[in-house]
Amino acid sequence: MDIHSTKTYWPIKNSFDKSYASLDTTITSEILIIGGGITGALIAYKLISEGKEVTLVDKRDICNGSTAASTAMLQYEIDIPLHQLIEQRGLTCAVSSYKSCEKAIFELEKIVKTIKSDCQFELKKSVYFTSSKKDIDFLQKEYEARKEHGFSVKWLEKEELKNLGLTALAAIESESAAVLDPYRFAIDLLNYCHKKGLKIFDRTNIVKIKNNKEQFILQTDKDFSIHAKDVIHCTGYESTENLSQKVVDLKSTYAIISEALPETVKAFKNHIYWDTSSPYFYFRATKDGRILMGGGDQDFKNAKKRDVLLSRKEKFLIKNFKKCFPDINFKLDYSWAGTFGETKDGLPYFGKPDGYKNEHYILGFGGNGITFSVLGMDVVLDSLNNDPNPFLEYYKFDR
Ligand SMILES: Cc1cc2nc3c(=O)[nH]c(=O)nc-3n(C[C@H](O)[C@H](O)[C@H](O)COP(=O)(O)OP(=O)(O)OC[C@H]3O[C@@H](n4cnc5c(N)ncnc54)[C@H](O)[C@@H]3O)c2cc1C
Numbered sequence: 001m002d003i004h005s006t007k008t009y010w011p012i013k014n015s016f017d018k019s020y021a022s023l024d025t026t027i028t029s030e031i032l033i034i035g036g037g038i039t040g041a042l043i044a045y046k047l048i049s050e051g052k053e054v055t056l057v058d059k060r061d062i063c064n065g066s067t068a069a070s071t072a073m074l075q076y077e078i079d080i081p082l083h084q085l086i087e088q089r090g091l092t093c094a095v096s097s098y099k100s101c102e103k104a105i106f107e108l109e110k111i112v113k114t115i116k117s118d119c120q121f122e123l124k125k126s127v128y129f130t131s132s133k134k135d136i137d138f139l140q141k142e143y144e145a146r147k148e149h150g151f152s153v154k155w156l157e158k159e160e161l162k163n164l165g166l167t168a169l170a171a172i173e174s175e176s177a178a179v180l181d182p183y184r185f186a187i188d189l190l191n192y193c194h195k196k197g198l199k200i201f202d203r204t205n206i207v208k209i210k211n212n213k214e215q216f217i218l219q220t221d222k223d224f225s226i227h228a229k230d231v232i233h234c235t236g237y238e239s240t241e242n243l244s245q246k247v248v249d250l251k252s253t254y255a256i257i258s259e260a261l262p263e264t265v266k267a268f269k270n271h272i273y274w275d276t277s278s279p280y281f282y283f284r285a286t287k288d289g290r291i292l293m294g295g296g297d298q299d300f301k302n303a304k305k306r307d308v309l310l311s312r313k314e315k316f317l318i319k320n321f322k323k324c325f326p327d328i329n330f331k332l333d334y335s336w337a338g339t340f341g342e343t344k345d346g347l348p349y350f351g352k353p354d355g356y357k358n359e360h361y362i363l364g365f366g367g368n369g370i371t372f373s374v375l376g377m378d379v380v381l382d383s384l385n386n387d388p389n390p391f392l393e394y395y396k397f398d399r
Pocket of ligand 1: 034058062069072234237254339367373
């Protein structure tokens with residue numbers, strides 16, 4: 001018997017500790033951020049810390065876009081391996097991107113401490129492994145490139161991995177990585193910024209943007225408007241709906257989470273994992289002892305087609321989990337599907353597209369979305385002030 005429909009108010013209410021009113025008047029703000037996910041929250045934090053007058057809107061309840069679906073492995077390892085990125089984008093861009101993502105992990109740790117977020121941030125080591133003989137040379141090449149450019153990495157052989165609990169042929173172990181609860185963190189960060197003066201409006205959909213010479217006039221779905229000098233789009237994958245240029249290939253992706261294990265298993269005590277297959281699988285634990293795994297990506301057609309595959313993808317992911325960690329009894333508790341995007345070089349898009357004036361984008365596409373959003377904090381002021389910044393150059397739309 002179904003005694004009620006899937007979602008009732010009380011369990012949802014108890015998972016929200018803060019809700020913001022929707023906009024029901026016309027307002028003016030120096031800067032408007034569209035998008036209240038982890039990117040919008042980080043950008044707001046940066047701007048509020050700089051004493052700017054900022055308003056943030058989200059068409060949903062805050063943090064209910066991709067941020068709520070994320071598995072939140074924080075890595076400096078970009079989807080395109082360092083040695084390949086050097087070939088694709090040149091030495092300076094590739095190495096600076098890897099180095100900045102590494103720095104971003106520790107920057108996030110600092111923010112978590114400053115705002116006293118209960119988001120279960122934990123530093124981890126990352127293991128990039130292969131189960132395929134043909135990928136060993138490739139992995140070795142990547143190991144050499146990382147070592148040459150000063151990353152703290154260790155080569156692990158089959159036996160060492162077995163000791164850890166992972167069945168694989170070889171791996172690179174990296175010192176710097178982390179995990180957190182992205183939803184808790186973004187909510188806490190927005191609440192912190194709100195207390196410092198950020199104006200937040202939930203359920204406020206921007207449907208039209210007009211630009212006269214002085215300012216933008218942004219119209220909401222309920223026919224109110226916001227007047228702003230600068231607009232920053234932190235709208236994640238949905239930005240593809242209104243960007244004139246195609247910069248990302250959307251993928252359907254899948255995540256499964258186990259029941260809490262009776263005790264922390266050795267493999268997941270200090271490590272997170274991803275592998276060299278394409279699309280890759282990735283694994284982490286949560287603080288309450290669950291295993292979280294993602295993968296099974298394929299081209300995104302629409303949400304209905306993505307979601308209908310969920311039960312098939314659950315089986316596929318569990319089968320692959322068992323191959324990698326045969327000693328862990330993964331009892332499935334929950335699963336979900338999400339949309340994410342790949343760019344041609346695994347790097348994000350920052351700044352103003354050609355022909356856009358005072359309209360800025362911080363789009364942390366790719367598997368490193370969260371670390372890229374932290375990098376966005378370092379460029380946003382320069383984008384607003386029209387000042388040069390190497391990352392605005394590396395990650396520009398027209399590249
Ligand atoms: C299953 C999955 C696993 C992932 N795993 C990882 C991982 O391990 N590590 C990692 O770094 N990244 C990961 N990512 C990517 C990461 O989650 C994203 O990069 C990140 O959440 C993006 O945050 P965001 O704030 O940019 O986007 P979102 O969280 O989607 O926020 C954008 C917000 O903009 C709002 N919005 C859009 N249009 C409008 C409008 N017109 N008006 C008002 N509001 C609007 C939306 O409602 C939304 O809340 C994963 C993603 C998925 C789906």
